[in-house]
Amino acid sequence: AKRAGRDNFQFFTPSMNAQVLARLTKENALRQALSRNEFRLMIQPQVRLEDSQLCGCEVLIRWHHPEWGLVPPDQFIPLAEETGLIQSIGLWVLRESCLEARRWLDRGLPPLMLSVNLSALQFRSGLVDWVEQVLAETGYPARWLEVEVTESVLMEDPEHAVVMLQAMKALGIRVALDDFGTGYSSLAYLKRFPIDKLKIDRAFIDGLPDDGDDIALVRLIIDIARHLNLETIAEGVEKEDQRVFLLEAGCQQLQGFLFAPPLAPEDFLEWRQQHTS
Ligand code: C2E
Ligand code: CA
Ligand code: CA
Numbered sequence: 033a034k035r036a037g038r039d040n041f042q043f044f045t046p047s048m049n050a051q052v053l054a055r056l057t058k059e060n061a062l063r064q065a066l067s068r069n070e071f072r073l074m075i076q077p078q079v080r081l082e083d084s085q086l087c088g089c090e091v092l093i094r095w096h097h098p099e100w101g102l103v104p105p106d107q108f109i110p111l112a113e114e115t116g117l118i119q120s121i122g123l124w125v126l127r128e129s130c131l132e133a134r135r136w137l138d139r140g141l142p143p144l145m146l147s148v149n150l151s152a153l154q155f156r157s158g159l160v161d162w163v164e165q166v167l168a169e170t171g172y173p174a175r176w177l178e179v180e181v182t183e184s185v186l187m188e189d190p191e192h193a194v195v196m197l198q199a200m201k202a203l204g205i206r207v208a209l210d211d212f213g214t215g216y217s218s219l220a221y222l223k224r225f226p227i228d229k230l231k232i233d234r235a236f237i238d239g240l241p242d243d244g245d246d247i248a249l250v251r252l253i254i255d256i257a258r259h260l261n262l263e264t265i266a267e268g269v270e271k272e273d274q275r276v277f278l279l280e281a282g283c284q285q286l287q288g289f290l291f292a293p294p295l296a297p298e299d300f301l302e303w304r305q306q307h308t309s
């Protein structure tokens with residue numbers, strides 16, 4: 033039994049016990065994952081709609097546990113955020129991404145926008161300093177780096193987030209608003225934050241080209257973006273008729289299984305060679 037409050041005893045039921053144990057086990061494993069070199073990066077192409085040319089890529093982390101196999105990010109990123117481990121994991125992701133993309137430049141490949149996801153906790157302390165340091169260390173140019181943040185990340189501490197993003201912009205880094213339309217922020221946020229790009233969430237793309245609500249919402253988002261001079265990218269594009277709809281609606285970029293899933297770095301390079309005209 034665990035003492036909670038003064039005369040208040042809480043007893044763990046066997047199933048709670050198992051849950052707590054599973055969480056602790058996972059947390060311990062996650063703590064060691066970095067030093068045991070269990071993380072990998074996957075890279076998903078982003079293409080321009082008008083000519084289907086590669087224009088950028090999103091970096092997505094994977095955890096390969098020696099016993100459990102592949103643990104998807106949805107099953108460890110939240111825990112990494114709760115425990116603060118996301119700070120060191122996020123730094124690792126950024127450094128490895130910049131190193132990888134730097135190698136592409138060294139090979140003489142044309143520059144490509146590199147998009148990296150950021151969590152709320154990473155905004156707390158020293159974000160701009162360590163981003164600057166990674167860029168200096170890796171020699172990767174700031175203007176080819178983009179960070180993806182969600183509405184909820186910005187809303188956690190809006191005043192602070194504005195300052196952080198402005199400092200990032202001053203370094204030349206671009207900002208994309210991820211999962212756009214799924215949060216509960218007001219449109220005023222679009223004016224307040226120095227955002228370059230809206231990522232239309234997969235939830236709206238799924239219903240295209242048939243669902244009337246999704247059609248209206250996607251058109252509206254693209255319209256708003258156009259008026260505010262923001263770029264648009266649709267994520268989770270899986271079908272050709274979705275691509276055709278988005279082309280007609282004036283969306284600028286696409287990402288999704290229709291083009292490629294997230295790829296291991298060597299597969300991404302191969303994909304890149306095959307898709308460059
Ligand atoms: P997200 O940032 O919204 O990433 C897009 C997710 O959609 C990825 O899932 C990607 O694999 C998946 N996806 C891409 N194209 C398609 C498609 O056509 N159809 C479908 N059904 N799915 C598609 P993934 O890799 O499992 O990542 C899940 C989430 O985990 C990400 O959502 C992001 O929130 C988080 N995440 C992943 N890597 C990182 C990271 O390095 N740092 C942080 N902070 N979060 C990360
Ligand atoms: Ca993302
Ligand atoms: Ca997203």
Ligand code: CA
Pocket residue numbers: 211
């Ligand atoms: Ca998402």
